[in-house]
Amino acid sequence: MSEPARQGQPLHDDVSALGFLLGTWAGEGQGKYATIKPFYYREEVSFGHTGKAFLTYVQRSWSTSDGRPLHAETGYWRVGAEGAVELVLAHPTGIAEVEEGTIDGNRLELSSRSIGLSSSAKPVTAISRSLWVDGDILRYKLAMAAFDQPAQQHLNAELHRIS
């Protein structure tokens, strides 16, 4: 999308603590859940900014075995008044969620503060994620409570910076 007036703006001070995320990351992950077979995926994630006090975020994943699209999510990352990290996120499965948590250097720990479900959404009730960057490697783990199952490890991936 065009953004003629604001190309090349410096990162807003309010989100400087999240600057380590900026860029595009790609790699592979694995998923599991009590209700499904384990699976492997290829993933690409981009964090950007427009000079305002948030990061933009787009995620896509594809099946490693046959290339079909799997998950997607998109939203924004913010830093709250107390230095907390805030994530507002839409999922194409009908979920709009807010996660909040802590920033400790290059490591984030978040858990869902609210999960809104559309009428046809998958019944997800809680999500938490850890995300950390070490050099040009971004790793994350995600746990989820859904389908009447208790919160449990669902995803983990290792991504490499590609731009």
Added chain:
Amino acid sequence: MSEPARQGQPLHDDVSALGFLLGTWAGEGQGKYATIKPFYYREEVSFGHTGKAFLTYVQRSWSTSDGRPLHAETGYWRVGAEGAVELVLAHPTGIAEVEEGTIDGNRLELSSRSIGLSSSAKPVTAISRSLWVDGDILRYKLAMAAFDQPAQQHLNAELHRIS
């Protein structure tokens, strides 16, 4: 973002009723609210798809007077089991919302089903929007309840298809 395996997929049958939205639209709008001065904006909106049962959505707006970025929002459009339209949306102001409503030909009427707010979010409590396409023109109106104000007309715009 790359999508090597699925370029050129046909639109999924489940979202065929939303096909009239596909494309990129640009134009101008005006905003007002009890707590602020009226303002004018330039806007660009894109609806896309990946072959799965949702449309992707990205919106950006800029001040007409000085080009500074104003609002943004991103998320997904779905069609529920009963033919209802569903919108899951993230706003960089700390809002993650679900809107639902009706599809009547090229006209959509939606209102918020849930609004999740991050700790530092603007206090928005309800959003409703009407959106309709007539040829290559997309018009919408948006009403909002926020900042302890009753629901009231906030935005209206007329966009033209540019791709």
